[in-house]
Amino acid sequence: MWNNFINWLESHMGECFYHKHFGIECPGCGMQRAFIALLKGNFLESIKLFPALIPIMFMLTYLILHLIFKFKKGAKVLKISFIFTVLIIIINYTFKVITGNI
Amino acid sequence: MENNQNQQEQQKLNIENQSQAQQQNEPLQAQPYIQQQEIVPNSTGALVLGIISIVTCWCYGIIGITLGIIGLILANKGRKLYKENPNRYTESSYKNLTAGRIMSIIGLSISAAYIIFLVIYILAIVGTVAGLSHPYDFYNF
Numbered sequence: 001m002w003n004n005f006i007n008w009l010e011s012h013m014g015e016c017f018y019h020k021h022f023g024i025e026c027p028g029c030g031m032q033r034a035f036i037a038l039l040k041g042n043f044l045e046s047i048k049l050f051p052a053l054i055p056i057m058f059m060l061t062y063l064i065l066h067l068i069f070k071f072k073k074g075a076k077v078l079k080i081s082f083i084f085t086v087l088i089i090i091i092n093y094t095f096k097v098i099t100g101n102i
Numbered sequence: 103m104e105n106n107q108n109q110q111e112q113q114k115l116n117i118e119n120q121s122q123a124q125q126q127n128e129p130l131q132a133q134p135y136i137q138q139q140e141i142v143p144n145s146t147g148a149l150v151l152g153i154i155s156i157v158t159c160w161c162y163g164i165i166g167i168t169l170g171i172i173g174l175i176l177a178n179k180g181r182k183l184y185k186e187n188p189n190r191y192t193e194s195s196y197k198n199l200t201a202g203r204i205m206s207i208i209g210l211s212i213s214a215a216y217i218i219f220l221v222i223y224i225l226a227i228v229g230t231v232a233g234l235s236h237p238y239d240f241y242n243f
Contacts, residue, residue, distance in 0.1 A: 018220070022220075022224060022227075024220065024223060024224075026163075026216075027216060028158075056156075056157055059153060059157075060153070060157065063149070063150065063153055067146060067149075067150075070194060072194070074194075074198075075149070075194070075197040075198045075200070075201035076197070076201070078149070078153070078201055078205075079201045079204060079205070082152070082153065082156065082201075082204075082205050082208065083208070085156060086156055086208055086212060089156070090212070
């Protein structure tokens with residue numbers, strides 16, 4: 001069942017608009033592959049493919065929890081994790097551009 | 103919960119102050135009446151939009167810019183309302199609002215920067231392709 005679900009996801013990956021038309025990867029390219037790798041349980045591969053995925057998932061879950069339970073320092077934690085995620089995405093993308101794996 | 107507690111404490115304080123004032127036969131000072139505090143309008147919306155603006159960085163640019171602008175407008179509206187009378191709204195929701203505002207600004211600027219980068223990159227490619235003399239170089243490119 002689980003494997004079927006993963007296979008279904010893998011066969012239904014959407015292609016990036018920019019990658020399709022211009023041949024340039026966008027900063028979010030690799031997210032789906034990383035997500036599937038994460039579902040399969042390969043943490044390292046997921047981090048290699050798209051390092052910002054885990055912080056993003058943490059941020060989204062924390063956002064939902066914060067909206068429900070209203071943590072005291074929720075806004076601050078979200079702000080810091082947001083800046084952290086953005087930094088990871090930028091560094092990852094610059095690295096991609098410089099090394100030519102775009 | 104927190105607000106209720108605060109309110110109760112405030113009421114207790116008010117009562118104590120009143121009784122003290124009555125004991126000392128001093129004129130009652132006008133205590134600011136604490137209303138039922140409400141959350142700043144748009145605070146949740148700004149927070150969610152700010153976060154989504156960076157999460158949708160797949161193929162972004164367009165989505166990030168739209169969400170960033172909407173989030174920023176919502177946050178500024180809420181901020182204006184809060185600045186008009188800060189006592190009316192809860193502080194935690196104002197914190198949410200500022201966080202959402204900052205996130206929208208970051209998301210917006212990064213999407214814009216990405217679009218500018220993309221335009222430069224594509225122009226560079228087009229320039230190189232146009233500058234190639236032999237068609238074979240085009241395939242080699």
